Amino acid sequence: MFVDKAKIFVKGGDGGNGIVSYRREKYVPEGGPAGGDGGKGADVIFRVDEGLRTLMDFRYQKHFKGERGERGKVKSMHGANAENMIVRIPPGTVLIDDDTQEIIADMTRHGQEVIVARGGRGGRGNCRFATPSNPAPDFCENGEEGKERWIILELKVMADVGLVGFPSVGKSTLLSVVSGAKPKIGAYHFTTLSPNLGVVDVGDGRSFVMADLPGLIEGAHEGVGLGHDFLRHVERTRVILHVVDMSGSEGRDPFEDWVKINDELKLYNPLLAERPQVIAANKMDMPEAEEQLALFREQLAAREDGDKYEIIPMSSLTKKGVQELLYKAADLLETVPELPSLEEVKDVAERKVFTYEQEEDNSFTIRRENEDYVVESAAIEKFIKRVNLNTQDAILRFGRTMRKMGVDAELRKRGAKDGDTVRIGDFTFEFFEGSDYFYD
Structure with missing residues (x-):
């Protein structure tokens, strides 16, 4: 059977979590922080294999998920990065983002590769947050979630x-x-x-x-x-x-x-x-x-x-x-010259969608829902997922980040007072003017 179109789901591996740990050395009663960073999650990579001729394999397997990075280790040791997932496709396959209908890549040459879903960065261990004012931080970061998307594969026969x-x-x-x-x-x-x-x-x-x-x-x-x-x-x-x-x-x-x-x-x-x-x-x-x-x-x-x-x-x-x-x-x-490829399109799409260096969108909106103030922001929700809000240090850090982004000032402008409830994603906080948030 010849299959020339398929729709699949890809997800990069999540980054490994950082850990909270302290040095345990003889004759050193109060060792400093020594929690290592988590490893990077696996990228999902499509590679052209000239031995394939159809998309038949994708008729039976439609989900491709990269492995998670290893969690951080003690003694400030970095967790291992996950091995990238390689998915083989036939030459002549065009990759299209299902949501935007944007062409990700036009795969024509044997061995050609493109990253379709990047793995998440590993979370930082507590040794990365040590400062003169807080030499022994009691918090760490969770690993970042891998990118995920639905992709349409269209095979165009490669013939002279x-x-x-x-x-x-x-x-x-x-x-x-x-x-x-x-x-x-x-x-x-x-x-x-x-x-x-x-x-x-x-x-x-x-x-x-x-x-x-x-x-x-x-x-x-x-x-x-x-x-x-x-x-x-x-x-x-x-x-x-x-x-x-x-x-x-x-x-x-x-x-x-x-x-x-x-x-x-x-x-x-x-x-x-x-x-x-x-x-x-x-x-x-x-x-x-x-x-x-x-x-x-x-x-x-x-x-x-x-x-x-x-x-x-x-x-x-x-x-x-x-x-x-x-x-x-x-x-x-x-x-007749060789037909032009879409390499430039692929490069632009990859930079636009996947690079970590792209500028973060720190915008947010605030609305009232009954008596609560609801803050909506993709950047803040992403930040909360990476921070374990179960220690005082982590909550203080979260409060400082909110002030830096201007959320505090905007809440005060909207009329928020001491004791008012603020909801961000699945979390609920109490607002105190001029102070930090307190996890409820």
Whole structure:
């Protein structure tokens, strides 16, 4: 089964907690703080593996969570960092953030890596908070939570040459003739429901990868029929072989079919109209094919851009013209540069979403809920998660942080008085003007 789209959940490992500890040395009755820092949580990293061809593995496993960092140790020793989680994906996979629909990375090269969910930083031990005024702090930090998100994986087949055309024009038969691929072939529409790949040996020392892509129908750019499931794969091909049933065996007009397919490609992505294209006039062994070909040439010559397309008469059944078609495709590939990647997009997205050095948003809002003052701030709630508010030292530190952020001043401006209740996240405090908060 070919799977070319999946949605998965990724979460970086949480950082290990710091600890509270003191030196225990002979003849040193009051040793200083010696609690070590926790280790960093595991990053979730996607790595391209050219041995994979589909996203089948993600059909059965949809959650990927990194390991937690080790907690701090005594004697100021650092906890071990967790080993990063490596997730293998096939080349041609595009990673998209499900919430923002932003492209995280376009993974095309073997061994290419991108961090999709960073692990959390480890919490600091009490030895990191020692000051002249408080040489033996009795608190530490919890590890930071790892980043988490839902990601959409879209696989776009990596092929040099793509076969496009209406259903049942002979694309699969052509692929089976020129390569060792064995696609399912039948005399009915949509026999091919997923891309098939084959390596083509031209015969003069050159070779390339050809993809038999599912048939298009009118309205495909809007998702009609196989729609976008097909068109995303065309974007990867450097040369397009447009297969046309020149015999009109199903009562169709070959030129009209050719125009409709090109319109669908252009409407989906205007860049596809600039892609080199060769017209493979297939089924020339059928009656009336020669007359249809002559008419096709006249209609094509009447177009302003008609001279940019080359027509190669051929028949997959008799193999006449097939070798000439392969030579032409190979010649075009030598002149067409590699398709541009989205490396710059990946770098920008990674910096924007994941770097720790980004400026913290310390904004907050205060509202009244009955008699309580409710403070809402992502930065404060994150701070509370990292601080164990079960010691006097930790509460004093929390109070100093609130004053530094301006929360105290804003509460007084809103009319808060001694003894009023202040709620922040799941915690409740009593407010005392000019003093610290006290955990209730």
